[in-house]
Amino acid sequence: MALFVNHLSHIDVSLWCPAKGLIGCSWQVDAQLDGELGEDGMLFDFGEVKPWIKRTLDNGLDHTLLVPINAPGVEVTDCDEGICIRTASPYEMEVRGPAQAFSLLPWDNITLERVTRYLSAQLTEQRPKNVHNVTLVLKDECIDGAAYSYTHGLKRHLGNCQRIAHGHRSRLYIWQQQARQPALENHWAAWLDNRYLLEKADIESQIDGKLTCRYRSAQGTFSITLPQDRCCILPKPTTVENIALWLANNIAQHSGHKTLVQAFEGIDKGATAEALP
Numbered sequence: 637m638a639l640f641v642n643h644l645s646h647i648d649v650s651l652w653c654p655a656k657g658l659i660g661c662s663w664q665v666d667a668q669l670d671g672e673l674g675e676d677g678m679l680f681d682f683g684e685v686k687p688w689i690k691r692t693l694d695n696g697l698d699h700t701l702l703v704p705i706n707a708p709g710v711e712v713t714d715c716d717e718g719i720c721i722r723t724a725s726p727y728e729m730e731v732r733g734p735a736q737a738f739s740l741l742p743w744d745n746i747t748l749e750r751v752t753r754y755l756s757a758q759l760t761e762q763r764p765k766n767v768h769n770v771t772l773v774l775k776d777e778c779i780d781g782a783a784y785s786y787t788h789g790l791k792r793h794l795g796n797c798q799r800i801a802h803g804h805r806s807r808l809y810i811w812q813q814q815a816r817q818p819a820l821e822n823h824w825a826a827w828l829d830n831r832y833l834l835e836k837a838d839i840e841s842q843i844d845g846k847l848t849c850r851y852r853s854a855q856g857t858f859s860i861t862l863p864q865d866r867c868c869i870l871p872k873p874t875t876v877e878n879i880a881l882w883l884a885n886n887i888a889q890h891s892g893h894k895t896l897v898q899a900f901e902g903i904d905k906g907a908t909a910e911a912l913p
C-alpha cells in the first residue's frame with residue numbers, strides 16, 4: 637500500500653557547483669510513503685504526514701548552502717563564526733557562518749538525484765510505525781519563459797532566511813503598455829542569473845574586484861566574499877518586494893516606459909512593483 641502527497645512543500649537552497657559557482661534553487665517536493673494500514677484504516681494520517689516531512693526539511697537542508705565537500709578546490713574549516721567554506725574554481729569564494737547554515741555533503745557534485753536519495757533515506761530512518769519507506773520526488777518548477785537563480789540572505793528575518801547563502805529559482809514577468817515584454821524578461825533574467833544579491837549597507841569591503849558582505853543576525857555572524865562581478869547591489873534589503881521595485885525602477889529608466897514587474901521568490905509567491913521613467 638502506498639500513500640502520496642503532491643506539492644507537499646518547497647525547498648529553497650543554494651548550492652556550490654564546481655562548473656558554475658553559486659546557484660540558487662527552488663524545488664517542489666512530492667512524497668510517497670509505502671507501508672501497511674493501521675487499525676484506523678490509514679497508512680499515516682495526511683494531517684500528520686505534511687507537518688512531519690515539512691518540519692524535517694525545514695530543520696535540515698532547507699535554506700542552507702549545499703556544499704559538495706569532495707569537489708575540487710572546496711575546503712571546509714572551523715572558524716570563529718562556526719564554519720568557513722572556501723572554493724577555488726570557477727571562482728574564489730569564502731562563506732562563514734553558524735554550522736546550521738550549511739549542508740556538508742560527501743560528494744563531488746550536488747545533483748537533484750543525490751539530494752532526493754539523501755532526504756528520502758533521512759525520512760525513512762525517522763519513519764513512524766506502519767511506514768516502511770519514504771520516497772521524495774524533488775522537481776524544478778517547469779518555467780516556459782524567463783527564469784533566474786539567485787542567492788541572498790535577509791539579516792532581519794527571524795527564520796532561516798537570515799542565512800547569508802540560501803537561494804531561489806524564480807520566474808520574472810515584466811509589463812509595459814499592458815503587454816508582457818519577453819525580450820526584457822529574458823534580458824534581465826539572464827543578467828541576474830546566478831548572482832549574489834546583497835544590501836549596500838552590508839558591504840564590509842570592495843578590494844581588487846572582490847566584495848565582502850558581512851552581517852550579524854539572530855543566528856550568528858555571517859560573511860561572504862566573492863567576485864564583485866558576480867554580485868548585484870541593492871539599496872535596501874533583498875526582499876522580493878525590493879527586488880521587484882529595483883527592477884521596475886531600472887527598466888523604466890532604461891526604456892523610458894512605465895513598467896510593472898512581477899518578481900517571484902521561488903515557486904508561487906512574490907511581489908509586484910510599478911515605476912515611472
Ligand SMILES: Nc1nc2c(c(=O)[nH]1)N=C([C@H](O)[C@H](O)COP(=O)(O)OP(=O)(O)OP(=O)(O)O)CN2
Binds near residue numbers: 875
Ligand atoms: N514579504 C516577504 N517575506 C519573506 C521574504 C520576502 O522577500 N518578502 N523572503 C523570505 C526568505 O527569503 C525565504 O527564503 C522565503 O522562504 P519561504 O520558502 O517562504 O519559507 P517558508 O518556510 O516560510 O515557506 P515554505 O515555502 O512553505 O517552506 C521570507 N519571507
